[in-house]
Amino acid sequence: xxxxxxxxxxxxxxxxxxxxxxxxxxxxxxxxxxxxxxxxxxxxxxxxxxxxxxxxxxxxxxxxxxxxxxxxxxxxxxxxxxxxxxxxxxxxxxxxxxxxxxxxxxxxxxxxxxxxxxxxxxxxxxxxxxxxxxxxxxxxxxxxxxxxxxxxxxxxxxxxxxxxxxxxxxxxxxxxxxxxxxxxxxxxxxxxxxxxxxxxxxxxxxxxxxxxxxxxxxxxxxxxxxxxxxxxxxxxxxxxxxxxxxxxxxxxxxxxxxxxxxxxxxxxxxxxxxxxxxxxxxxxxxxxxxxxxxxxxxxxxxxxxxxxxxxxxxxxxxxxxxxxxxxxxxxxxxxxxxxxxxxxxxxxxxxxxxxxxxxxxxxxxxxxxxxxxxxxxxxxxxxxxxxxxxxxxxxxxxxxxxxxxxxxxxxxxxxxxxxxxxxxxxxxxxxxxxxxxxxxxxxxxxxxxxxxxxxxxxxxxxxxxxxxxxxxxxxxxxxxxxx
Amino acid sequence: xxxxxxxxxxxxxxxxxxxxxxxxxxxxxxxxxxxxxxxxxxxxxxxxxxxxxxxxxxxxxxxxxxxxxxxxxxxxxxxxxxxxxxxxxxxxxxxxxxxxxxxxxxxxxxxxxxxxxxxxxxxxxxxxxxxxxxxxxxxxxxxxxxx
Numbered sequence: 001x002x003x004x005x006x007x008x009x010x011x012x013x014x015x016x017x018x019x020x021x022x023x024x025x026x027x028x029x030x031x032x033x034x035x036x037x038x039x040x041x042x043x044x045x046x047x048x049x050x051x052x053x054x055x056x057x058x059x060x061x062x063x064x065x066x067x068x069x070x071x072x073x074x075x076x077x078x079x080x081x082x083x084x085x086x087x088x089x090x091x092x093x094x095x096x097x098x099x100x101x102x103x104x105x106x107x108x109x110x111x112x113x114x115x116x117x118x119x120x121x122x123x124x125x126x127x128x129x130x131x132x133x134x135x136x137x138x139x140x141x142x143x144x145x146x147x148x149x150x151x152x153x154x155x156x157x158x159x160x161x162x163x164x165x166x167x168x169x170x171x172x173x174x175x176x177x178x179x180x181x182x183x184x185x186x187x188x189x190x191x192x193x194x195x196x197x198x199x200x201x202x203x204x205x206x207x208x209x210x211x212x213x214x215x216x217x218x219x220x221x222x223x224x225x226x227x228x229x230x231x232x233x234x235x236x237x238x239x240x241x242x243x244x245x246x247x248x249x250x251x252x253x254x255x256x257x258x259x260x261x262x263x264x265x266x267x268x269x270x271x272x273x274x275x276x277x278x279x280x281x282x283x284x285x286x287x288x289x290x291x292x293x294x295x296x297x298x299x300x301x302x303x304x305x306x307x308x309x310x311x312x313x314x315x316x317x318x319x320x321x322x323x324x325x326x327x328x329x330x331x332x333x334x335x336x337x338x339x340x341x342x343x344x345x346x347x348x349x350x351x352x353x354x355x356x357x358x359x360x361x362x363x364x365x366x367x368x369x370x371x372x373x374x375x376x377x378x379x380x381x382x383x384x385x386x387x388x389x390x391x392x393x394x395x396x397x398x399x400x401x402x403x404x405x406x407x408x409x410x411x412x413x414x415x416x417x418x419x420x421x422x423x424x425x426x427x428x429x430x431x432x433x434x435x436x437x438x439x440x441x442x443x444x445x446x447x448x449x450x451x452x453x454x455x456x457x458x459x460x461x462x463x464x465x466x467x468x469x470x471x472x473x474x475x476x477x478x479x480x481x482x483x
Numbered sequence: 484x485x486x487x488x489x490x491x492x493x494x495x496x497x498x499x500x501x502x503x504x505x506x507x508x509x510x511x512x513x514x515x516x517x518x519x520x521x522x523x524x525x526x527x528x529x530x531x532x533x534x535x536x537x538x539x540x541x542x543x544x545x546x547x548x549x550x551x552x553x554x555x556x557x558x559x560x561x562x563x564x565x566x567x568x569x570x571x572x573x574x575x576x577x578x579x580x581x582x583x584x585x586x587x588x589x590x591x592x593x594x595x596x597x598x599x600x601x602x603x604x605x606x607x608x609x610x611x612x613x614x615x616x617x618x619x620x621x622x623x624x625x626x627x628x629x630x
Contacts, residue, residue, distance in 0.1 A: 040547060042601075084626070098627065142627050164627040166603055188522030191541035221540045224525045225618045260607055260618045269574070269607065302574065346602035356602055428599050436599035481547055481598070 038086040040483015041098075047077035048358055050473035052351070066364065066456045067446045067468035078103040082142065084483070091149075096161075098143035155187030165195055168217065168229060168256055169273055170344035171294075180213070192218035210239035226259040231275075240284030248281030250339065254294075266302045282339050285326050292316045292338030292381070300347070306391035309347065314409065317381020321413035322455050325379050337379045348386045349404040349422045350442035351473055356400070357426045357440045358475030378455060381409030382419075396430045400440070408449055418447030434481045441474035524557070528613035533557065533564055535612045537619055544594075545626040546601045552578075552619060554610045555589045563588020572609040594621065601625045 051071045080102035087095040145161025160181035166172070178199035185192045197213040212235070219229035230253070237248040254275030261268045273296050280289040293316045300309035318325055318335040325335055345353035352364055385405040392398045406419040426440020450456050450468040457464055526534035536555040544550050556567045569590040571578040580592035594608060606621040 082626075164625070166624055168622070170603055186539065186541055189540045190522075191543075219541060221523065221620075224616060227541075227620055258605060258620055260609070262616075267574075267609070269605075271605070344603070346604060356600070430598045434598060438599065479599075481601075483547060 036087055036089045038088060038483065039084070040086075040481075041081065041083040042479055042481045043079075043081045044477060044479040045077060045079050046358055046475070046477045047075070048473065048475050049073065049075040050471075051469060052471055052473060067444075067450050067465075067471050069465035069467050069469060071469050077106055080104070084143070093146075093148040095146050096143055096163075098141075100140045100142050150183075153185075155185050157184045158182070159184065165197065165215070167215070167231060167233070168219075169231075169254065169275060169294075170346070171275070171340050172215075172233060172252070178213075189221040190218070192216070212236040212238070225261070226257065229256045229258075230254070231256075235279075237281070237283070240281065242284045244281045244284060244287060246281060248279065248284060250277065250279030250282065252277045252340065263301070266304070268299050268301045270297075270299050272297045277338050277340055279339065286335075288332045289334045290337050290339050291334065292336060294338050294340075298386075300388075306389060309386075309388045311345075311348065311384075311386040311388070313382065313384040313386075315382040315384075317409040318379055319410040319412075320379070321453075322379060323461055324413060335379065338381060345386065347388050347402075349402050350424050350426075350440075350475070351444045351471055352384075352404055352406050352419075352422050355402075355424065355442070357424070357438065357442065357473075358477055380412055380449075380455075383407040383409055393427075398428045400424075400426050400428070406447075412449055412453050412455065414448075414452060416448040416451070416453075419449045420447040421445045435479070437476070437478045439474075439476040441472065444471040446470055525617050526612075526615050527559065528615045531564075531567065531613050532559065533567060533612055533615075534559065534561075535610070535615055535617055537610055537617050540619065542619060543622040543624060544596075546596050546623055547626065549593050549595050550621075551591055551593055552608065552610075553589050553591045554585075554612070554617075556585045556612055557588060567612060570611045572611070574607045576606065578608055596623055 051068075051073050052066070080100060082098065082100045084096065084098040086097075141162065143161075143163050145159055145163045147157060147159040150156040150158055158181065162179050163182070164178070165180075165182075178197040180195065180197035180199070182193055182195040193216070195213075195215045195217075199211055199213060213233070214235075215231070215233045217229065217231045219227055221227045232251070232253040234251045235249060237250070240248050252275055254273055256271070256273035259270045261270055273294075275294045276291070277294065278289065278291045281287060282290055294313070295315075296311065296313040298309060298311035300307055315338045316336050318337045325337070346356050349355055350357045384407075386402065387404075388400070388402045390398055390400050402422075402424040404422045404424075406422065408417045408419060411417050422442055422444040424440065424442040426438060429437045431437055446468045451464070452466055453464040454461055455464070456462075456468065522536065522538070522540050524534045524536045526532075528535070533556050536557070538553045538555070542550055542552070554569050556564045556569065558564055563585070565585055565588065567585045568583060569580075569585065570583065571580070571592060573594065576594065576596040578592050578594050580590055582590065584590070596606065601623075603622075603624050606623055608619045608621060610617045610619065
């Protein structure tokens with residue numbers, strides 16, 4: 001019989017033996033600290049000047065994003081430093097920590113602004129909490145997770161902790177500080193993952209939420225030049241249970257095909273996707289259900305003088321105003337609206353979507369849909385046509401020109417469809433390796449859809465303005481990436 | 484009559500530890516073999532009659548990472564073929580290789596994205612062996628996404 005002391009010694013020896021054998025198996029010494037630590041990050045200075053309506057407390061944590069009449073110009077710049085430490089004792093294991101100092105913000109034409117997630121922050125200095133020169137209260141943990149290869153199943157790995165997530169359609173961007181875990185599989189022609197997040201937990205923000213997010217995504221290389229992918233997401237929104245008497249939910253499933261076609265002029269990158277969205281009790285604002293489709297098809301041709309691209313996107317919508325669709329007699333009814341998060345177009349327009357110039361949601365797309373955002377066209381849906389181009393004018397400078405037509409899929413309460421037309425021009429200058437500067441602007445000619453539209457206000461229920469301004473925005477971004 | 488006797492914690496711990504050791508040894512062995520391209524092979528090429536494999540076929544990366552890709556050229560029987568020219572055309576950035584011709588049946592290169600953006604996008608790299616072209620789609624995601 002083994003005594004307790006003997007048992008303890010045996011277990012201790014086994015643990016020590018395991019540690020040594022692990023290190024031996026991976027051909028590593030036990031404590032090569034200087035070899036396993038990777039450090040990197042980026043620093044940026046960014047400026048925005050615009051006449052887009054600024055944030056307002058009535059907006060419920062939003063950063064503006066619609067035309068006003070004779071609106072004031074707002075201007076501010078901000079700085080941000082991101083640092084990361086990656087501990088990689090072997091190719092099979094890593095522990096990652098990423099922190100952010102900022103965004104520390106200076107200036108602004110309104111009393112309050114917002115950060116990139118739409119949370120209200122005082123304009124002068126504090127960023128996400130601290131004043132300029134104050135002690136480190138504007139420091140934030142962005143990522144903190146462990147990742148390792150799972151035993152027995154080659155190609156399978158596990159990640160757990162705090163990390164961000166973005167889907168392949170650029171709609172559900174769950175950046176970047178939610179706790180969860182992820183199982184990833186990649187082998188041969190197949191890549192897939194399952195992800196779970198518990199996000200918005202707790203009352204750390206004014207718009208704190210309590211939700212569970214599940215996602216599964218897979219892709220298969222179906223030929224030498226084409227891959228296909230399928231995705232399913234499910235969102236359980238406990239926080240907005242409220243007086244609904246049930247837990248609101250949304251789910252999305254979609255498919256995407258990416259292909260590279262050959263032509264006599266040059267290769268054409270084709271991207272096409274379709275997503276179906278269904279839910280009930282969206283954000284606690286409606287009792288009824290919603291269902292919507294989102295289709296997109298794009299082609300970008302690489303020529304010897306640059307890249308030319310076209311994209312068409314259609315998002316289903318319902319006729320009427322927010323007030324009509326969210327309350328009153330239609331409260332229990334189903335609507336055919338696509339309800340989701342951002343509509344990112346990183347090769348597209350800056351104001352309508354979340355574009356490339358300043359890379360932040362400071363245009364119409366800056367909302368989360370709980371307020372008066374016009375992301376995805378809002379409840380009226382969207383028909384979207386984009387023409388884009390990119391030209392390398394110098395070895396270190398490229399010029400980008402974009403045009404976009406924005407139309408509602410269904411009319412607003414006034415019977416109007418036409419939202420507007422946007423033009424964007426921006427340039428990228430790679431000053432030094434990893435140091436780059438991007439600058440440019442966008443101009444949006446507002447259409448009739450905005451006139452006297454109750455949706456186009458901070459509350460989403462205001463009277464709207466009869467003669468909305470055309471919207472413009474100019475941005476700069478200087479960034480150094482290191483590591 | 485067979486009586487069920489529960490494993491003692493000691494025996495159970497031993498079994499777990501042995502399993503762990505076996506896994507470690509297996510991984511160590513497999514690591515020593517170097518990259519083994521798997522998945523679908525494309526071809527035959529003309530005129531050489533070669534077959535082409537690419538590893539990895541799916542790649543997700545942050546803009547500041549520099550992943551390696553391997554192209555393997557083999558004959559119909561699956562044997563590596565030496566000194567075959569492999570060309571690469573990236574949609575952005577650079578792809579650098581030690582040699583443009585196969586050594587040990589493979590060409591290994593490193594992909595570096597264009598500077599200046601961590602915007603999510605899909606880049607592609609076309610690897611060509613004679614008349615067969617294989618496209619590798621490379622999803623570039625912001626570092627914080629880590630998808």
